[in-house]
Amino acid sequence: MTETTEKKKRTQIPRQKMPEQDPKVRAKNFDEVPFGYTPELAKLEASRCLQCKKPTCIEGCPVSIDIPAFLDLILQGDFLGAARKLKEMNSLPAVCGRVCPQEDQCEKVCILGKKGEPVAIGRLERFAADYEMAHGEFIMPPKAPPTGKNVAVVGAGPAGLTLAGDLIKKGHQVTIFEALHKTGGVLVYGIPEFRLPKAIVQAEVDYLEKTGVEVRTNMVIGKIYTVDELMANGYNAVFLGTGAGLPTFMNIPGENFNGVYSANEYLTRSNLMKAYLFPRYDTPIAKGKKVAVLGGGNVAMDSARTALRLGADDVYIVYRRSKKELPARIEEVHHAEEEGVQFHFLTLPVEILGNEDGWVCGMKCQRMELGEPDESGRRRPIPVPGSEFTLEVDMVVVAIGTGANPLVPSTTPDLQTNKWGYIVADPETGTTSKKGVYAGGDIVTGSATVILAMGAGRKAAEAIHKYLTE
């Protein structure tokens, strides 16, 4: 068979679906939605890759994974080899395989996508990483000789974990300081178990610890130590990956009624504190029957799907633009729809109503229509006069975004921040206005994706390494 006919044959294989829980069943449990590929499905899907001479997928990946190489290893049946290939560039493949917006990155530029459907790179990444977790042994990655330099990493989220993994390989001593009692940042407090099992995150962190990274939880930098104190305590460089954790509210009347949650609080109670297992776990959570989630991003979808799982009869996504403008991943919107989440598009909440005990009992809304595009490029919603109506709800989750947490900047006087409180840092190196201090991830860019934060961690690791060795 010639190479051309072989290629043609490959392109005729359809993109393989990932088996997943039935929507009706999964809407009532917190187990992960997709089961993942079997080895057979993985090989079949990997065989669709054309092994392009100029692979565009690598350019589409913020951390430049050698995608054709790991797909080929899967095709050969060398699943452990595939996982190790991934880990050359990505210290959290099991996480990225689950939560990366692949459709906007590697898969978007896959040549197969031009005529049909792209290779399911994300699903295969997940497969290889999971396979290694289940079958692999720990192998110490190659490490440079010790440099005698110490790096403090503030925040154990995607940016900090990636940076730590890179710097330890380069021979530096790395300590991660995490404010919460668990590592993972948004991966553990924000993303629900049904989308990213916590055991997966823990396994990735365990791997880092085995490579020599020191992890100190319960350390609120800015309080227990300032950045200056860290440097005085012998750290030669500091990386700030503190995230954008400050919840924002609508600033409409009634937002302090009981039953109004920020998405951060709602998801933290449920995910990090396991309130869905109350009273076995001690943290309670309100179980609304009619729940409105305000916003249209992934966090809103996560909140809505969590509300269903906690026993809500009706869950509404209330979004002021139309379905077309929803910022959430298509797959997440699709999953939410399948599970029964109802969408109120072109709807703006104007007031939350409460009863005498201070509990939510309704929400006044206004209908919107779309006008000209605004600075974000999305069509601006305009209120329709006289269209006010009341939505009957007993709980509201505000998922309209987050801001910069001021704890570190406010205690680091010579660290430059912008008007929104984000740290000013060079996007290519993470260099801040303060010598030896680097920053990356959401605390620099505002809320973005896990993989972009990891990319920022990677670039900052390069820059810190240079700074420490030159």
Place this chain on the structure above:
Amino acid sequence: MFPIVEAKPLAAAVKQFKIAAPEIAKKRKPGQFIVLRINEEGERIPLTMADADPEAGTITLIFQELGKSTEQLGKLKAGDMISDLIGPLGVPTHIEKFGTVVCVGGGIGIAPVYPIAKAMREAGNTVLSIIGARTKNLLILEEEMAKVSHSLKVSTDDGSYGYHGFVSDILQNVIDEGTTINLVVAIGPVPMMRVICNVTRNQKIKTVVSLNPIMVDATGMCGACRVTVGGRTRFVCVDGPEFDGHEVNFVELVKRQRAYLDQEKLSLETFRHQGGACLGGKS
């Protein structure tokens, strides 16, 4: 893990713990608090630090057994471990020489008032303290407060000890006597703080209160502890815990504190049903 170095009862259902936390002990200032989690299943509970010993590397916590978590905590003994301890959190009390400072502590609120009274005295203030409890055997830290105050007045709601009445009545008397007061610091149950603020409002005496709403992460991330102060939403964990008492919306605060009453009851009943023996247990 954080070992409990000393555990002793102070009053009925009130315990004092010294916990080894050297880094926090060095940093802690009056007015600041910690968050602890007893074990893997535990919730994150905020507790004010009553004291700290930087040399010994310990912090002092005083708490009342009110619900499941505090009751479970109260069962721990010296040598036991607490899974997580996070701190110091919150903005420290603003300490300077004001002149005459009245420190008012109600019930368990005497514990956080104590380090503030001590620091106010060290800063050169005349410290007049008023402490009270529902009944005599709930009164704590009387000796300690006496030591750091220029004068100490005590009340009990039921008249079993000291003045028969409320701390607010004593404060009213002190004001009526014509004492010049530059600042009042009042910490205790919300109704008490509210009444104290009503007493001082007419006299325009600046009054600082320390709030303890429900918190989760306590680092400004979740917004559970939001409270309306002067018409603005503030987060107690990072903006507080202390605020101008004349500006606090106490009505809203009370309602928000009651948000989980049913679950708290269920949690406590379940715990007691299991004989309180599920410490660190996995089901």
